[in-house]
Structures are given as C-alpha cells and as structure tokens.
Amino acid sequence: MNGPTLRRLACAFVILPALAVIAPAADGPPSASPWDGDARAAVRLVGGTPPPSAAFLIAGVEIRLGPAWKTYWRYPGDSGVPPRFDFAGSVNVKAARLRWPAPMRFADGGGTAIGYAGRVMFPVEVERIDPEKPATLSLALDYAICERLCVPVTARARLDLPAGDSEAAAVAAARARVPERTALGDGGPLAIRTVTVAEAGPKPRLVVTVAAPPGVVPDLFAEGPTDDWALPVPEPAGEGPDGTRRFMFVLDGVPPRAESRGATLRLTLVAGDRAIETTARID
Structure with missing residues (x-):
C-alpha cells in the first residue's frame, strides 16, 4: 500500500454524539430547506435561477461551517474523505448534476488537505423527467468535518422545485466559482x-x-x-x-x-x- 493512501487511512475519526437536527421554521422561506446540523456544520438545499432557455432547474447544496472547522473537496489530499451526495430519493428528477466550486489547501497534521471553510455552495443542475411538472430534490449527504479531529456527519434535506429565488445570487456566485x-x-x-x-x-x-x-x-x-x-x-x-x-x-x-x-x-x-x-x- 502506497504512502499517500496510508496517510489518508490514518486520518483520525472520532464518533461524537449525533448532530442535532434544527427543526424547520414554520414560516421558513420557500427558497430553501431548513438547516440540518448544529454550530459545527449544517446543510441545506436552496433554489436558484436557471440561465435563459435552460432545459434544467438550478439548486444548490450549501454547507455552513463553524469557526476552525473545514470539510473536503472531491479529492481530499493527504487525509480526510470526500463528501458523498445522494439524490436518489428525489421525485420527477431524471438527473442531478453537482458541480464542485474551487477549493483551497489546508495544513492538516503531517500533510496537506484540500477543501472548504466558512460557507460553501455546490451548484446542482436538475433535469426533470417531466419538464411540465414540479420536482422535489431530496439529498442524503455523508461528509466529514475537521477541526483538530475529524467527525463523520450525515445530513438530509428536501426542497420543492422550482423554488423561490431569494438565494439565487448566492447560487450564481457559486456557479462562477466552478472551474x-x-x-x-x-x-x-x-x-x-x-x-x-x-x-x-x-x-x-x-x-x-x-x-x-x-x-x-x-x-x-x-x-x-x-x-x-x-x-x-x-x-x-x-x-x-x-x-x-x-x-x-x-x-x-x-x-x-x-x-x-x-x-x-x-x-x-x-x-x-x-x-x-x-x-x-x-x-
């Protein structure tokens, strides 16, 4: 087994109590699902505005990270694990194509990790089975968050599409960050x-x-x-x-x-x- 693989397997994971689920607000905006998580990390789905004449709808997976916490890119570097996005539970969705915004590097113990800090939005292009009907985007996300130690986290979110557009500017900014x-x-x-x-x-x-x-x-x-x-x-x-x-x-x-x-x-x-x-x- 090669050196980088051993380093990745050596990333320390500690199972901590399950993250608390933040209950949906009764008057929450239709442009976003409730946050699923806690002060360390939380996830939600948001709606965006598709380009003119686009054959797909736009959404975003937003991860909010607390101070000093980070999460990983599709290739995590010397340690860590990439997030796994699962949209299999969606309704009237033929394909959900997730895009990865540009990451940054972090010093991580004895190596270098690649990922995100603060807030990160992953744009999603949603193709419907029947373009004349609405869709429901359902997300199951398995990801890791790290401070001194790494914690595996699971998040769930659902959002009806088309959604409101109050978060459209944030989704558009994330699309501009995709290489x-x-x-x-x-x-x-x-x-x-x-x-x-x-x-x-x-x-x-x-x-x-x-x-x-x-x-x-x-x-x-x-x-x-x-x-x-x-x-x-x-x-x-x-x-x-x-x-x-x-x-x-x-x-x-x-x-x-x-x-x-x-x-x-x-x-x-x-x-x-x-x-x-x-x-x-x-x-």
Whole structure:
C-alpha cells in the first residue's frame, strides 16, 4: 500500500454524539430547506435561477461551517474523505448534476488537505423527467468535518422545485466559482501552459507551468484518472523568466498494477475568484 493512501487511512475519526437536527421554521422561506446540523456544520438545499432557455432547474447544496472547522473537496489530499451526495430519493428528477466550486489547501497534521471553510455552495443542475411538472430534490449527504479531529456527519434535506429565488445570487456566485474547462497550453492570463516529466522512473516527477494574472498567487491541484489514485498535492517550485509559475509533484500514490505512463491527469488551477480545469496525458 502506497504512502499517500496510508496517510489518508490514518486520518483520525472520532464518533461524537449525533448532530442535532434544527427543526424547520414554520414560516421558513420557500427558497430553501431548513438547516440540518448544529454550530459545527449544517446543510441545506436552496433554489436558484436557471440561465435563459435552460432545459434544467438550478439548486444548490450549501454547507455552513463553524469557526476552525473545514470539510473536503472531491479529492481530499493527504487525509480526510470526500463528501458523498445522494439524490436518489428525489421525485420527477431524471438527473442531478453537482458541480464542485474551487477549493483551497489546508495544513492538516503531517500533510496537506484540500477543501472548504466558512460557507460553501455546490451548484446542482436538475433535469426533470417531466419538464411540465414540479420536482422535489431530496439529498442524503455523508461528509466529514475537521477541526483538530475529524467527525463523520450525515445530513438530509428536501426542497420543492422550482423554488423561490431569494438565494439565487448566492447560487450564481457559486456557479462562477466552478472551474472553467480549458485546453492544456491555452494562452490566456489564467492557464496551465505545460506539463513535463522532469525525472523519469517508476515514480516520475512532474513539473507544471502555469500563468496567472499579476498580483494573484495561484494554487494547483492534481487528480488521477480514477478515485483510487492518491497523488501528492503539487508544491510551488518557483517562477519562470517569463513570469509563469511552476508546481512540482511526484507521481506517487498510483494504484497497484496501474501505469502512470499514458495516464490522463486532471489539473485544477485556482487564482483568486477564478479557476480553470484541464487534462494532461503523461507520456
């Protein structure tokens, strides 16, 4: 078993008393479900406004975190577990496509975690079975919250759609935080320019060159082609003569019997309020 996988399995989880469920307010707004949680973390569904002529409805899964608490991205880094969103109990919903807003990195014990703090909204595009009828979005969420120790949490929420739009601006802001897909080598002001193998061997060392607007410090995250890859979090490795920045990481954490050569990695570059995502094949 590889090092990053062992580190992830070593993340300390403590089972604490179940989180209290906050009862729905009698006069709660129709644009959001009641919060499910407590002062450490709570979850709700909110309604949004779809783009003009969209064939889907917009909603959001909002997680509210207390001071010093954090939760994880789809790839949690050296420790932690990703949240699991389940919309199987929904009514008149053909598909619920969840989008991941750009994350941040955290020092986490002896490693680096990737996730969110404060408040985070996950936009959801809801496609109905019958577009002429309303839908009910039902969420079952299993996630982890961490301060000094990590706590597994389960949350439930339901919201009738279309919903009110009092939270639409927050959902729209979250949609703007979802990384845009771009091509490797794009020449824009925020771009992943090159991915090169600096050292070959069983565990190649990769160097990723990125561009970011002046005065903005970018961050980079790397994911493997499948969920069982446990790649290290790329580390800053200086600036190039043309003002670009470099990140470096070793292709450690490759699953047994998997080959790094020929694999396609997903790279996410975050810079301020913008983020992009691209793929790169390792040759």
